[in-house]
Amino acid sequence: xxxxxxxxxxxxxxxxxxxxxxxxxxxxxxxxxxxxxxxxxxxxxxxxxxxxxxxxxxxxxxxxxxxxxxxxxxxxxxxxxxxxxxxxxxxxxxxxxxxxxxxxxxxxxxxxxxxxxxxxxxxxxxxxxxxxxxxxxxxxxxxxxxxxxxxxxxxxxxxxxxxxxxxxxxxxxxxxxxxxxxxxxxxxxxxxxxxxxxxxxxxxxxxxxxxxxxxxxxxxxxxxxxxxxxxxxxxxxxxxxxxxxxxxxxxxxxxxxxxxxxxxxxxxxxxxxxxxxxxxxxxxxxxxxxxxxxxxxxxxxxxxxxxxxxxxxxxxxxxxxxxxxxxxxxxxxxxxxxxxxxxxxxxxxxxxxxxxxxxxxxxxxxxx
Amino acid sequence: xxxxxxxxxxxxxxxxxxxxxxxxxxxxxxxxxxxxxxxxxxxxxxxxxxxxxxxxxxxxxxxxxxxxxxxxxxxxxxxxxxxxxxxxxxxxxxxxxxxxxxxxxxxxxxxxxxxxxxxxxxxxxxxxxx
Numbered sequence: 373x374x375x376x377x378x379x380x381x382x383x384x385x386x387x388x389x390x391x392x393x394x395x396x397x398x399x400x401x402x403x404x405x406x407x408x409x410x411x412x413x414x415x416x417x418x419x420x421x422x423x424x425x426x427x428x429x430x431x432x433x434x435x436x437x438x439x440x441x442x443x444x445x446x447x448x449x450x451x452x453x454x455x456x457x458x459x460x461x462x463x464x465x466x467x468x469x470x471x472x473x474x475x476x477x478x479x480x481x482x483x484x485x486x487x488x489x490x491x492x493x494x495x496x497x498x499x500x501x502x503x504x505x506x507x508x509x510x511x512x513x514x515x516x517x518x519x520x521x522x523x524x525x526x527x528x529x530x531x532x533x534x535x536x537x538x539x540x541x542x543x544x545x546x547x548x549x550x551x552x553x554x555x556x557x558x559x560x561x562x563x564x565x566x567x568x569x570x571x572x573x574x575x576x577x578x579x580x581x582x583x584x585x586x587x588x589x590x591x592x593x594x595x596x597x598x599x600x601x602x603x604x605x606x607x608x609x610x611x612x613x614x615x616x617x618x619x620x621x622x623x624x625x626x627x628x629x630x631x632x633x634x635x636x637x638x639x640x641x642x643x644x645x646x647x648x649x650x651x652x653x654x655x656x657x658x659x660x661x662x663x664x665x666x667x668x669x670x671x672x673x674x675x676x677x678x679x680x681x682x683x684x685x686x687x688x689x690x691x692x693x694x695x696x697x698x699x700x701x702x703x704x705x706x707x708x709x710x711x712x713x714x715x716x717x718x719x720x721x722x723x724x725x726x727x728x729x730x731x732x733x734x735x736x737x738x739x740x
Numbered sequence: 741x742x743x744x745x746x747x748x749x750x751x752x753x754x755x756x757x758x759x760x761x762x763x764x765x766x767x768x769x770x771x772x773x774x775x776x777x778x779x780x781x782x783x784x785x786x787x788x789x790x791x792x793x794x795x796x797x798x799x800x801x802x803x804x805x806x807x808x809x810x811x812x813x814x815x816x817x818x819x820x821x822x823x824x825x826x827x828x829x830x831x832x833x834x835x836x837x838x839x840x841x842x843x844x845x846x847x848x849x850x851x852x853x854x855x856x857x858x859x860x861x862x863x864x865x866x867x868x869x870x
Contacts, residue, residue: 412801413776604802693778693801
């Protein structure tokens with residue numbers, strides 16, 4: 373995900389705040405982002421047991437407006453946005469005409485004529501160009517990333533911490549729903565979404581209020597043990613929850629069906645970009661599938677490592693330690709005939725084959 | 741911070757020489773750069789190593805880092821406590837989390853390594869590049 377150091381790194385409005393907290397910074401898709409503050413393991417644990425605060429302002433926003441808004445969203449994404457109610461969001465895929473991923477995204481319905489797409493940071497300009505190029509519905513599309521900062525408050529205590537800074541009742545906001553209201557005096561979109569496998573919220577607001585909200589949230593969460601968390605913990609948390617990461621599990625060569633995301637492919641909704649390719653693949657059957665695995669010794673199968681299963685090759689898309697499970701886990705594409713849970717596979721690690729076993733996904737599911 | 745009796749490499753290993761035996765570890769700077777260490781793979785006792793050769797790996801949550809021996813010789817002892825407690829490398833990199841002891845084949849090789857003052861200024865220039 374690192375890009376060549378040609379263009380200057382892009383910064384969120386909280387760059388100075390991260391540095392003053394002593395964050396270790398990293399180039400993530402062209403953005404100068406915090407990798408970790410106190411350490412990935414302690415940040416991961418905080419989110420699983422208490423709460424963590426993430427700056428995810430690098431994420432892109434694309435707004436679609438006008439009478440043709442729904443038609444455009446329906447055409448470029450595979451999930452059925454016609455089923456969304458105002459104040460509801462869903463996970464979806466921005467599709468190529470081959471039925472593969474330009475990006476994955478969240479679609480928020482503001483009104484019948486206004487949708488907000490939250491897309492990956494490093495893809496946002498490409499996504500916007502793609503949406504515009506497919507805009508036959510005469511909708512208005514805005515590349516709005518610069519108008520939003522975004523913070524993620526995640527963990528079992530996230531709700532009570534955020535509630536201490538807002539009069540908006542958070543309890544009635546259901547998972548994958550959102551509302552508008554003030555947090556700490558700042559107008560926000562408050563969504564009950566996240567990328568950690570825990571309960572939590574993502575709030576979107578004008579970047580000029582970033583430092584105030586960041587600092588006051590950190591302060592409000594301190595007694596409950598909330599700490600700032602970086603992209604390192606965001607990755608280990610989403611991997612335990614088996615959520616896909618663009619450029620790893622999904623990209624322009626993978627389809628939703630192969631990635632186990634058939635549930636976001638609503639072929640019955642009408643025609644959309646890539647629907648024929650996806651329907652054809654569904655009919656013909658999958659050659660390969662995304663599976664989860666756990667290592668059977670102490671070695672770690674990481675992103676990009678080769679996998680061998682019953683004489684066939686596969687590839688690890690994401691792999692690493694699962695701090696809460698005390699195991700080393702990963703996801704990989706393997707031939708469909710060798711994808712059953714319990715199948716023994718081998719991961720090639722620096723020239724040696726290490727044993728692993730296919731397990732059910734997700735690796736981690738919250739109990740609270 | 742960096743013990744005066746150690747010698748240091750550009751790859752951030754340290755070596756402490758007692759007679760014909762060198763004890764090798766990674767520096768505090770190296771463990772900070774790696775972050776939380778979760779796995780250490782060390783060579784077998786008896787392995788013959790040449791100076792500059794990779795002899796194992798240390799893995800953090802995020803990264804894999806090879807470790808290189810500053811001197812040639814035979815592995816006399818490995819720190820097997822690190823197999824079950826690799827996090828010691830974060831807590832005490834210059835002490836109890838040493839990696840291997842090597843029976844030196846050429847004591848003069850260590851003369852080319854940095855002393856503590858040289859390593860500290862080297863680390864300062866590395867940090868600036870970040």
